[in-house]
Amino acid sequence: xxxxxxxxxxxxxxxxxxxxxxxxxxxxxxxxxxxxxxxxxxxxxxxxxxxxxxxxxxxxxxxxxxxxxxxxxxxxxxxxxxxxxxxxxxxxxxxxxxxxxxxxxxxxxxxxx
Numbered sequence: 001x002x003x004x005x006x007x008x009x010x011x012x013x014x015x016x017x018x019x020x021x022x023x024x025x026x027x028x029x030x031x032x033x034x035x036x037x038x039x040x041x042x043x044x045x046x047x048x049x050x051x052x053x054x055x056x057x058x059x060x061x062x063x064x065x066x067x068x069x070x071x072x073x074x075x076x077x078x079x080x081x082x083x084x085x086x087x088x089x090x091x092x093x094x095x096x097x098x099x100x101x102x103x104x105x106x107x108x109x110x111x112x113x
Contacts (some may be wrong), residue, residue: 007059007066012036015073022072035065 016033024032033103039055084097 007061007070008072010059010070011057015069016076018072032065032069036069 009022015036019029020034036059039060040052041055042052045048059069084095
């Protein structure tokens with residue numbers, strides 16, 4: 001699975017709560033909080049510049065800390081998936097299972113998320 005727009009959809013409040021639960025506090029917590037807050041964006045098309053828009057979710061593309069923050073956000077995902085195993089790497093995930101009969105592990109119905 002590939003998480004589409006993974007870094008763009010990170011929920012700041014939820015991420016900060018997860019960091020606190022992990023014991024992240026002090027200066028590093030404050031740094032991350034400030035890193036995520038009050039971010040804005042503008043779009044330039046040729047010589048026309050759009051208005052400024054506040055970014056309420058997501059982490060900056062290309063930032064070295066963005067993959068780490070995304071993994072913190074989804075780190076509890078494998079534990080919530082039943083009857084299968086899951087691995088995580090950056091914004092990709094692999095789900096797998098095993099069994100004695102193909103019929104017992106085959107998906108009868110697949111849906112796109």
